[in-house]
Amino acid sequence: MEFLDKFPDLGRTTLRDIKKSIDFAFREFSNxxxxxxxxxxxxxxxxxxxxxxxxxxxxxxxxxxxxAALAWLGARSIPIVIGTIVSFVAIGxxxxxxxxxxxxxxxxxxxxxxxxxxxxxGILMSRSNRLQAVVTPVLDVMQTIPSFVYLxxxxxxxxxxxxxxxxxxxxxxxxxxxxxTNLGIRLVDKEVLEAAEAFGSSYRQKLLHxxxxxxLPNIFAGVNQTIMMALAMVVIxxxxxxxxxxxxxxxxxxxxxxxxxxxxxxxxxxxxxxFDRVSQQYGKRLQKHRQGGHGV
Amino acid sequence: xxxxxxxxxxxYKIFGPNGKDMVQKVEDGATKSSLQAEHGHVLxxxxxxxxxxxxxxxxxxxxxxxxxxxxxxxLNRLIEPTSGxxxxxxxxxxxxxxxxLRNFRRNKMSMVFQKFALLPHRTVIDNVGYGLQIxxxxxxxxxxxxxxxxxxxxxxxxxxxxxxxxSGGMQQxxxxxxxxxxxxxxxxxxxxxxxxDPLIRNDMQDILLDLQEELHKTIIFITHDLDEALNIGDNxxxxxDGAVIQQGSPQEIVLNPADDYVRDFIxxxxxxxxxxxxxxxxxxxxxxGLELASDVILELAMPAMIEADVTQANVMxDGAVIGMVTLAxxxxxxxxxxxxxxxxxxxx
Numbered sequence: 001m002e003f004l005d006k007f008p009d010l011g012r013t014t015l016r017d018i019k020k021s022i023d024f025a026f027r028e029f030s031n032x033x034x035x036x037x038x039x040x041x042x043x044x045x046x047x048x049x050x051x052x053x054x055x056x057x058x059x060x061x062x063x064x065x066x067x068a069a070l071a072w073l074g075a076r077s078i079p080i081v082i083g084t085i086v087s088f089v090a091i092g093x094x095x096x097x098x099x100x101x102x103x104x105x106x107x108x109x110x111x112x113x114x115x116x117x118x119x120x121x122g123i124l125m126s127r128s129n130r131l132q133a134v135v136t137p138v139l140d141v142m143q144t145i146p147s148f149v150y151l152x153x154x155x156x157x158x159x160x161x162x163x164x165x166x167x168x169x170x171x172x173x174x175x176x177x178x179x180x181t182n183l184g185i186r187l188v189d190k191e192v193l194e195a196a197e198a199f200g201s202s203y204r205q206k207l208l209h210x211x212x213x214x215x216l217p218n219i220f221a222g223v224n225q226t227i228m229m230a231l232a233m234v235v236i237x238x239x240x241x242x243x244x245x246x247x248x249x250x251x252x253x254x255x256x257x258x259x260x261x262x263x264x265x266x267x268x269x270x271x272x273x274x275f276d277r278v279s280q281q282y283g284k285r286l287q288k289h290r291q292g293g294h295g296v
Numbered sequence: 297x298x299x300x301x302x303x304x305x306x307x308y309k310i311f312g313p314n315g316k317d318m319v320q321k322v323e324d325g326a327t328k329s330s331l332q333a334e335h336g337h338v339l340x341x342x343x344x345x346x347x348x349x350x351x352x353x354x355x356x357x358x359x360x361x362x363x364x365x366x367x368x369x370x371l372n373r374l375i376e377p378t379s380g381x382x383x384x385x386x387x388x389x390x391x392x393x394x395x396x397l398r399n400f401r402r403n404k405m406s407m408v409f410q411k412f413a414l415l416p417h418r419t420v421i422d423n424v425g426y427g428l429q430i431x432x433x434x435x436x437x438x439x440x441x442x443x444x445x446x447x448x449x450x451x452x453x454x455x456x457x458x459x460x461x462x463s464g465g466m467q468q469x470x471x472x473x474x475x476x477x478x479x480x481x482x483x484x485x486x487x488x489x490x491x492x493d494p495l496i497r498n499d500m501q502d503i504l505l506d507l508q509e510e511l512h513k514t515i516i517f518i519t520h521d522l523d524e525a526l527n528i529g530d531n532x533x534x535x536x537d538g539a540v541i542q543q544g545s546p547q548e549i550v551l552n553p554a555d556d557y558v559r560d561f562i563x564x565x566x567x568x569x570x571x572x573x574x575x576x577x578x579x580x581x582x583x584x585g586l587e588l589a590s591d592v593i594l595e596l597a598m599p600a601m602i603e604a605d606v607t608q609a610n611v612m613x614d615g616a617v618i619g620m621v622t623l624a625x626x627x628x629x630x631x632x633x634x635x636x637x638x639x640x641x642x643x644x
Contacts, residue, residue, distance in 0.1 A: 189413070191409060192413050192416075194374060194409070195407070195413035197374060197401075198374060198484075199406065199474075201398075201430050209430075216417075289417050289459075
């Protein structure tokens with residue numbers, strides 16, 4: 001009855017050998033190529049350092065003005081602009097200005113990287129059912145696998161710092177924009193697409209004149225989700241050396257500093273709310289043409 | 297008869313994995329239902345042969361499922377045929393490469409859709425200019441030409457509205473203007489007015505006929521509405537189960553329906569509005585003093601006779617008498633006939 005009592009696993013030695021050889025192989029790989037890969041990401045690193053310095057070194061009133069202007073451009077709503085100004089002033093008053101700027105910097109870069117990778121991939125996916133079948137489960141894994149698990153190889157390969165942090169954030173934050181771009185393009189009205197075809201549109205013309213504009217509300221929902229998920233990764237990214245609001249949160253967790261954790265946590269929430277409202281309002285404005293009613 | 301613009305020859309479309317193999321079965325007499333039941337393939341079009349004259353309105357009609365929308369999509373190859381030939385100005389559409397086909401669609405054949413298919417994110421003027429933009433026309437010329445067509449279809453003042461802000465009839469005028477703006481010689485209209493309510497539909501038919509008087513395009517018009525077909529069609533093709541049942545002028549179809557299906561179709565139409573005096577006249581001449589042109593429809597001819605207080609009239613064409621018509625013949629024409637002397641067809 002031993003067979004039923006204990007699962008017939010591979011045995012401790014075999015398992016250890018398997019794990020060891022995988023670890024060894026990856027370590028070899030990272031020894032061999034780690035530097036080259038790091039070098040490949042160097043321009044990105046320089047850019048991130050430069051961008052973070054730019055935000056932290058700029059005079060704070062100017063930054064608040066810029067945020068307020070961006071909020072106005074995006075949302076065209078006075079309450080949202082006021083909320084933005086109040087939030088940033090409060091963040092400054094409570095001494096979190098520099099960390100907040102660092103967080104804004106990495107979130108912005110991460111969002112641009114995700115858009116730059118995610119939208120083209122989503123477009124390709126919408127073109128091919130086979131690619132969709134391959135990519136969808138990969139996205140599922142990226143969204144559900146505990147972040148710490150993919151932090152291990154990333155850190156082994158690139159050490160700790162901004163770039164591995166950015167990669168970790170992007171792995172977690174890129175799936176929604178890929179999914180929603182793919183979905184948005186697939187949902188484009190077949191009849192409008194047929195009309196584009198009947199007028200002799202090339203593939204590119206269909207994409208630029210019809211598919212992307214009509215998928216834009218969905219694509220924008222994806223951008224919004226991506227920003228939110230990137231913010232959610234701030235604390236975890238700080239574990240591998242990304243500066244920002246995550247660092248004090250982490251310190252608060254390990255030392256049981258309630259106030260410190262709460263303050264920085266709320267700052268992240270404030271950023272999230274601002275980004276969310278502004279990007280949602282912007283998304284809504286993109287759909288203005290969908291409103292009916294005569295004689296505007 | 298004018299020259300042939302579009303020629304459809306032995307066209308088959310069979311939906312299913314082995315469409316090509318099924319053509320032979322259809323040629324051997326398989327019907328739509330037997331093909332479906334025995335081979336799991338759907339017969340879309342079956343040996344369609346139509347010659348479409350230039351600068352005329354060719355109506356293709358049939359009930360839903362008769363293959364008319366499938367047929368019109370073959371003309372610009374939105375759907376690939378299973379076998380057959382489509383010649384436009386003698387050029388084989390099916391032999392065109394992708395680039396040739398795109399140029400053909402851009403310059404030669406444009407299309408109006410049942411559900412308008414406008415771009416919701418573009419204003420009226422940008423929608424009308426869509427075909428021109430695809431061709432690479434520069435913005436200024438595009439707007440100028442679009443504006444001309446917007447005025448022509450009666451939408452001046454709505455240039456900067458979005459489609460969602462317009463009524464159905466207005467949206468379809470945008471669709472029509474968009475199709476006309478490319479200056480294509482051939483206009484495909486897929487149930488273009490079917491989604492509109494009856495009054496608007498009549499308006500749109502009038503707009504189309506007005507435009508046609510001036511533009512002389514080759515228009516291929518799909519409809520399931522016989523009144524519409526008779527109103528605008530110079531020629532009518534009737535489809536059933538993907539096969540052509542009858543083709544001819546409206547008069548020929550009303551006077552000599554090919555079978556019970558067509559007979560069913562025409563049973564409720566206003567015959568007085570379709571038939572003209574030449575189609576019911578007899579030989580000879582009369583001295584009643586009333587002269588009617590041969591293409592006057594009975595609906596107008598009968599009141600004219602009553603007003604002139606005569607029961608007979610001469611039928612004129614090019615200034616000569618070509619026959620005479622009596623009030624009784626006219627009444628006979630608009631009555632649903634039980635027997636008809638010319639061809640001895642009896643039906644009820």
